[in-house]
Amino acid sequence: MPRLHGNGHAWGARGHLVAAGLLTLAFVSPVYLTLVNAFKSQDQIIRDPAAPPAPPTSHNLTDALDRTDRIVQIGLTNSVVTVIASVLLIIPLGAALSFWLSRRSARLRRIVLAGFGAGLMIPPAVVLLPTIRVLTFLHLDHTYPGLILANVGGGYLSFAVFVYSGFLRSIPGEIVEAATVDGAGSLRIWWTIVMPLLRPATATVAIFLSLWIWNDFMNPQFILGPLNGQTITTGLYLSVGQFSTNYGQLFGVMLLAAVIPVAGYLTLQKQFIAGLTSGATK
Numbered sequence: 001m002p003r004l005h006g007n008g009h010a011w012g013a014r015g016h017l018v019a020a021g022l023l024t025l026a027f028v029s030p031v032y033l034t035l036v037n038a039f040k041s042q043d044q045i046i047r048d049p050a051a052p053p054a055p056p057t058s059h060n061l062t063d064a065l066d067r068t069d070r071i072v073q074i075g076l077t078n079s080v081v082t083v084i085a086s087v088l089l090i091i092p093l094g095a096a097l098s099f100w101l102s103r104r105s106a107r108l109r110r111i112v113l114a115g116f117g118a119g120l121m122i123p124p125a126v127v128l129l130p131t132i133r134v135l136t137f138l139h140l141d142h143t144y145p146g147l148i149l150a151n152v153g154g155g156y157l158s159f160a161v162f163v164y165s166g167f168l169r170s171i172p173g174e175i176v177e178a179a180t181v182d183g184a185g186s187l188r189i190w191w192t193i194v195m196p197l198l199r200p201a202t203a204t205v206a207i208f209l210s211l212w213i214w215n216d217f218m219n220p221q222f223i224l225g226p227l228n229g230q231t232i233t234t235g236l237y238l239s240v241g242q243f244s245t246n247y248g249q250l251f252g253v254m255l256l257a258a259v260i261p262v263a264g265y266l267t268l269q270k271q272f273i274a275g276l277t278s279g280a281t282k
Helices: 002-037 042-047 059-065 071-102 106-121 124-137 144-153 155-168 173-181 186-197 199-215 218-224 232-239 247-280
Strands: none
Touching (some): 042 247, 059 071, 071 155, 071 247, 218 232
């Protein structure tokens, strides 16, 4: 019986290893296909999409950059501006509101967090039409300020509030009390004391929100409209032809669209990992 029990553990460990390998393969395969097909010709992609490029070519990247509609240049610029403006508004709003909630009663804190929880649970498609009507009333429809405000007022702010609220529980209250005794006001305490302590949480919020806003397709497509501008995700959609598609150029656009998010993650990964591990132990 002990021997059978040991064999069962061995088979269980192998099963977990195989499952982990298959799950990793499922996540890595799209990245692999994008990398190899971005440096292959159209005929090579159609013949064998999974094969490595032989020989590799950079024509797909140059063709994507030389498009007459400048989808890559315009899309990347608009996406960068939208992401930066949205995140720069969400982070201070979420941090300030979370700090204010941390100094309120537990009952009020639960009520407010329940309201923000509804913002996370309601599907974005459900509130898209009311959002567009509000933006139309404010004459902000089909504009980038309207898209940025839609990002700030959506579930992104709710996510930031939940992350900051959880992280603020790990900050000793004595720090805020000591600053209050020294005569510092709430605004000064939040900006000079609390915000530097929230740096790991801020990196976590910034990375998650940047990726979500960068990859968002529905809001730019319906709020901006295809005739008034585009982000890189809507630009990818426009790159797919109705009757035929230049797959080499499409993979080149996809690779160029992924460069900025990957660079941003590599820049903030230390703070991102610190924020995740710190929140996991509180």
